[in-house]
Amino acid sequence: MAFRGPKVWLWRWRRNPLKRRADAVEAWVLLAAWALTALAGVLAGLATAGTVERGMARERVEWRPVVALLTEQAPGTADSRTVTPSGATIWAKVRWSAQDGSTHTGQARVRPGSGVGTPVTVWTDPEGRLVTKPASPSEARSRAALVGGLAGVSAASVPFVAGRALRSRLESRRIDQWGYEWARFGPLWGGRTTG
Structure with missing residues (x-):
């Protein structure tokens, strides 16, 4: 060392x-x-x-909560409510009215076995489309x-990698220059050493 x-x-x-x-x-x-x-x-x-x-x-x-009504019987049975874990839900078709009065349909999570007409709270955007509950x-x-941390690391990697590449290129040029200078001045030292 x-x-x-x-x-x-x-x-x-x-x-x-x-x-x-x-x-x-x-x-x-x-x-x-x-x-x-x-x-x-x-x-x-x-x-x-x-x-x-x-x-x-x-x-x-x-985004606003809206009361939607089931348009079909939810899969499962009323007994399945006691069998499934607390809070377990399934997808079912629901209908709701937007703020402008237009009627919309879509899929929402409901309790298994819920009957037609069961009210369900869903979240909608200003156009009345289904969205998830806001954070x-x-x-x-x-x-x-x-997300900011991931974006920061991604953005920081660009100049870091560019700097490393440029430094590697400079080091390669420096080593080539040393070789050139050694080839030029090495013979001027005269005499060889033997061991």
Whole structure:
């Protein structure tokens, strides 16, 4: 294992007669990549989380509960209510009226064995279409944080990967330059060493 010596902070930006232009360029590329990674991740995450949370807040305002009536006998029997776990529901066809008075039909979750005409609460959007129950404020914050976090990580990966690729390219050029310089000046040292 090679001895590396004590760790020196900001060594890439210190004056050193052996530091080449390629070292300085690599240092600035690395700094820019990390800064862009952090900035892109934070901005994309915050913007996405805000958009998701505002969308869910709008849903809570616009979506309304409506009483719908079953149009057919729900599958199952009245006895199946006692057999199925508490809260178990099945899909059945229901009918409801939108705010403009138009009649709509669709599928909603109901208790097994419910009869025709049984009232069921469903949620609708302003056009009267069936939607899910809107998320509560705490659920909306959790979902927004999750989606924002995923968007932030995705956005941050772009400058991170680009920075790594550019740094790899710079390192490859530097190694090629070392080979060229060695081939040029190595023979000038004269004499060969034998062991």
